[in-house]
Amino acid sequence: MSAKVFYILCFFLPSIAFGQGFAGLGRIADDFALPQKGYQFDFPKDHGPHNDFRIEWWYVTANLIGEDGETYGVQWTLFRNALEPVEAAGWGLEQVYMGHAALTTKDTHFATERYARSGVGQAGASVEGLDAWIDNWVLNQKEISAAGPDFSFHLSIKDLGPFIFHGDEGYSVKSAQGQASHYYSAPFIKVEGALDLPSGEVKVSGAAWLDREWSSQPLASDQTGWDWFSISFETGEKLMGFRLRGSDVFTSATWINPDGTTEAFENGAFQATPIEWSDTAGPKVPIRWDVSLPEKGVEIAVEAINTDAWLPLTVAYWEGPVLVSGTKAGIGYLEMTGY
Amino acid sequence: MKRTVISALLSHWLKNPLQTLALLGGLALATALWSGVQAINAEARQSYQRAANTVTEGDFAQVRGEVTVKDFVLLRRAGVLVSPIVEGGLNGVRIVGVDVLTSPRLSAIPETEIGAIYGPTLFGQAQALDQLGPMPEFRKTAVEGAPPNTVYGDISVVSDLLKRGDAIDRLIVLKDQPRGAVAPEVLGYTVTPPQAGTDLASLTDSFHLNLSAFGLLSFAVGIFIVHSAIGLAFEQRRPMIRTLRAVGVPLKMLMRLMVLELVILAAIAGAIGVLLGYFVAASLLPNVAATLRGLYGATIAGALTLSPIWWLGGVFVSIFGALLASLSVLLKLWQMPVLAIAQARNWQSKGIARKLQLSGLIVCILLAIGVLLFGEGLVAGFILLGALLIGASFLLPIYLSAALSIGQRLSRRVLAEWFWADTKQQASGLALALSALLLAMAANVGVATMVSSFRVTFVEFLDQRLAPELYIHVDSEDQADRTLSFVEPVVDAVLPLVYQDTFVSGVPTEIYGAKDHQTYPDNWKLLEGVDDPWGQVARGAVLVNEQFARRTDQWTEDKIEIEGRMFSIAGVYGDYGNPIGQIVMTQSVFGELYPTIRPLRFGLRLDPEKVPNVAEALRQFGLADDQIINQAAIKKLSKDIFEQTFVVTDALNVLTLAVAGFAILMSLLTLANMRLPQLAPIWALGLTRDKLAKLEVLRAVLFAAITSLAALPLGLVLAWVLLAVVNVEAFGWKLPMYLFPYDYLKLVIEALLAAVLASLIPAWRLKKTSPSQMLKVFANER
Secondary structure, eight states: OTHHHHHHHHHHHHHHHHGGGSTTHHHHHHHSOOOOTTOOOOTTGGGSOOTTSSEEEEEEEEEEEETTSOEEEEEEEEEEEESSSSOOOTTOOSEEEEEEEEEEOSSOEEEEEEEEEGGGTSEEEOSSSSEEEETTEEEESSEEEEEOSSOEEEEEEEEOOOOEEOTBTTEEEOSTTOOEEEEEEEEEEEEEEEEEETTEEEEEEEEEEEEEEEEOOOOOTTOOEEEEEEEEETTSOEEEEEEEESSSEEEEEEEEOTTSOEEEEOTTSSEEEEEEEEOOSSSOEEEEEEEEEGGGTEEEEEEESSSOOEEOSSSOEEEEEEEEEESSOEEEEEEEOOO | OHHHHHHHHHHHHHHOHHHHHHHHHHHHHHHHHHHHHHHHHHHHHHHHHHHHHOOOGGGSEEEESSOOHHHHHHHHHTTOOEEEEEEEEETTEEEEEEOTTTSOOOTTSOGGGGGGTTSOEEEEOHHHHHHTOOOTTSEEEEOTTSOTTEEEEEHHHHHHHTTOTTOOOEEEEOSSOOTTOOOGGGGTOEEEOOOOOOOHHHHHHHHHHHHHHHHHHHHHHHHHHHHHHHHHHHHHHHHHHHHHHHTTOOHHHHHHHHHHHHHHHHHHHHHHHHHHHHHHHHHHHHHHHHHHHHHHOOOOOSOOOOOHHHHHHHHHHHHHHHHHHHHHHHHHHHHOOTTOOOOOOOSSOHHHHHHHHHHHHHHHHHHHHHHHHHOOHHHHHHHHHHHHHHHHHHHHHHHHHHHHHHHHHHOOSHHHHHHHHHHHHHHHHHHHHHHHHHHHHHHHHHHHHHHHHHHHHHHHHHHHHTOSSEEEEOSSHHHHHHHHHHHGGGSSEEEEEEEEEEEETTEEEEEEEEOOOTHHHHHOOEEEEOSSHHHHHHTTOEEEEHHHHHHHTOOTTOEEEETTEEEEEEEEEOOTTOOSEEEEEEHHHHHHHOTTOOOOEEEEEOOGGGHHHHHHHHHHHTOOGGGEEEHHHHHHHHHHHHHHHHHHHHHHHHHHHHHHHHHHHHHHHHHHHHHHHHHHHHHHTTOOHHHHHHHHHHHHHHHHHHHHHHHHHHHHHHHHIIIIIIHHHHHSOOOOOOOOHHHHHHHHHHHHHHHHHHHHHHHHHHHHOOHHHHHHHHHSOO
């Protein structure tokens, strides 16, 4: 999901450009670490921040069913953006955190954002176990919670499930030029909890998917956006696939078996074609896709549950729950940026 | 045929350049004054809008006291959206550090710049940034909408600059809190409410009311001129119109073409008027800006913009005015028989006019009485104003003829009797122009009275309210304790100022706790009250401001409930410029009602001579410049501002009088030709042309004098309505009315002068009329 790198950079690039003459920002790009093929993951340390990399995130999406029988989607995201490859102290701006939280019902979509600097402890992540936070938004081994002006959610984690690694043992390539990230996931999380909506509280249960990724490299300069799919089939398998749009389309996918074993697919194996577009609070985006991974016999239609899952935040994009039908049925999450 | 008719119609304007000038000039002047005043008002309002949109950290509730970065993180992690503030001073500039990542949007830091925070950047008005001195390591970004004398930066930058480390001064509490967030008070923090906001627009409305009244009246006066010019043109074109119709031009076509002609002329005049108005506004705006800036702290951009809307508006107003002014003339044309006599008559039909005037007057009187008895609200106030002015102009001809009849009855000599009779005969022709003069003078008297009364009241009010020689405010109780122990030995008294916003009798009200000190009874004048009101306050009664008393209709000796306790009102005080209710109680009672509120503002009483030294000592002690306010400086500023206000009102006075003078000139010119048959016999009886001309000038002065006599009381009534009716409806307080006889005298002299100037050209023309022309009167068919 390294595509997300792109928009974070879009957000901070102006400051970096402007900052060439200031505080030695011009040389910073050279000082950041780069993802290395063959990197040996080290837990619980790797659940924590990698301050020497420019970008990092803790990204949770959850497909939930309410006691009322309705489907709901929940997003909890913490981004770390380094302006310098060092740990921040005090009010220093070396490490800036940005939180996004969203809640999608079939006809409404709530989204909110937070910013913080880690030096004073307002946001951060632990190296002693999965524990990331910004303000009172929390993601740890036991809970996922966040609150906005008009919604809040609190999910208890019943079972974290296995961690799986994308690409080449967690080294996930993003472009033909070789841009890459470190990327692992926990796609089998079982949760239950409550959503607090303007219409009242709803008890929910369902499945959540955690993505952890860090990198320093921007995308190739011609890559303008991406479409990212995380799908849970009724049969227990899962599929992660993304499609980076540039002068060429670059795709990558991971097939995840119910026991947590994976198969990685290189550029071209995974295909996604937009079928139907829809208006949103932002631009028009495709809300119905034909998705295929022929090597696994996957020929499916992916359709947004709520077509207007646009996050009208400082960094704006579309992220929402989807229904899957075709050779295999299921549910999942779709993210689309750069439209 | 159309072309022939048009050229026939237009030839009149070419042959009579003076009339063309009167029509174009009158419309242009009316449009100019109207659009000029509109421009000033619009510019000022736009500036308030900008000011009202300026968001500073003071617009938010704040957690004060001893707060540290730990408290910030604790509150954030408890789900409360707070944002830290670091504050200090450098080279006399206030420096505020905000956390750009958690802060609400502040006007001083433009959104587009937030991405640029990492380079150490300071934001503020250019003047404040300059005052900081050279700082090569900082990038300085000028922001027009920033509060004055304050520089903002990210907390990381300002903490370094002020060498504050991780320490913070206080926390802003954001307005929109997430679902389920607890209040900081629940966690044991003290939260102070946002700074009491002042609604600039409502404060300055009184000022704009003046300007609008001027603009409207000037327009009315301009329309009188146009009416005269069009009336004259019609009279003179009567033979031509008869001829045109006799040769077969249909009436409808003639009417259409005349309206078209009028619209074109009005559009030209409107465009000229807009340009003139621009110059009027541009030359007055600096004064208006200075006035408003000083008086209310409202910053007005010094430059005007000529928007297309403004052009269109001006032209539309001009056309509307021209059509309004020509309505009666066009009606007359419609009803005129084809072969009506070609002779020019006094174009005002007396009998009908008199009836119209009387019925109009009655309607206006009934309307005014109705509004006074049953009316409510600002609109009613304006209807009353309108009824008064229109009624007065209806009354003027009746009043003139009555006044002249008295003169006639008192005169014994033949010449005097003729003079009075002739003047009376002329009165109806001049009635409109004199109405213009009446309105202009009344407006001047009214507005001058209002502005001057406002000045007297406000200066007195400042003297009462700003009795302490120095004011200081501190950020925390701790700083208060330290500052007080420092300052108490060197001053005569310390008056803590504490207040709480609440609702009393359903009205938003500020409750003030006042120390029992001689300062208050010495300086505060009450509008009404019991004996020894401050003694009563010390014993547990309260004083309320006029706004509160009016809104709740609770006055002296009434009982009110505040926070569940009953209080007796010991008096009502004037509180000018404050939009909301206010109650003053003694400090000890205030402390019982609001035990958690500790004073952070103090008034210091001391020998005025010692003020600079004490202020300097406080600065050395560590208070920032904006924490020390010198009372004498505020007062001087306010008084300077009123002088500026007078420049504006004086300029408008002169302009409206000039317009009225122009109206008289045009009317006299109109009448001059018609009067020849009346003057010729007198000349033939032996009165020289020179003598006749002098009598013409005298007549104009007499008219102006009689009109002035009526304008003075009308102006005073106007002022009373503005002060006691419109002001109360608009702002909830009544301005006491003062009289300024010297100003009125000056105005009367100016009006007489205007009349003399206006009569000079017709008198000179009369003097130069050749005897043969005089003789022709007897030879003519007339």
